[in-house]
Amino acid sequence: xxxxxxxxxxxxxxxxxxxxxxxxxxxxxxxxxxxxxxxxxxxxxxxxxxxxxxxxxxxxxxxxxxxxxxxxxxxxxxxxxxxxxxxxxxxxxxxxxxxxxxxxxxxxxxxxxxxxxxxxxxxxxxxxxxxxxxxxxxxxx
Numbered sequence: 209x210x211x212x213x214x215x216x217x218x219x220x221x222x223x224x225x226x227x228x229x230x231x232x233x234x235x236x237x238x239x240x241x242x243x244x245x246x247x248x249x250x251x252x253x254x255x256x257x258x259x260x261x262x263x264x265x266x267x268x269x270x271x272x273x274x275x276x277x278x279x280x281x282x283x284x285x286x287x288x289x290x291x292x293x294x295x296x297x298x299x300x301x302x303x304x305x306x307x308x309x310x311x312x313x314x315x316x317x318x319x320x321x322x323x324x325x326x327x328x329x330x331x332x333x334x335x336x337x338x339x340x341x342x343x344x345x346x347x348x349x
Contacts, residue, residue, distance in 0.1 A: 210258035
């Protein structure tokens, strides 16, 4: 159920297109499914979650990606921000963006093996990524 839900989310966001076979001289990158449990504020299990990721560690610099990026927020800056919000007695809201990584576009052709557990595909079928996927070196861009 969790794998099917993740697959439908990726399909709805048009993260990939299914291709039959690989173009010449293109390599395919492996993938896997990571499972985790989600808990509420009282430590009660609320759902199981699956995340389809690509094995980006096998990407070749210059061939599969040209650069990486990682935005980092210093903890001290966050403390100053929260102190300022408290000082001014402002309200603060938190949001959780579902599938935030999946909105980035790709500038290189990347093909991945369809992970085990995703049903409905024959051998010889691959996913050509149209948007970034968790695990890609350029995903944080």
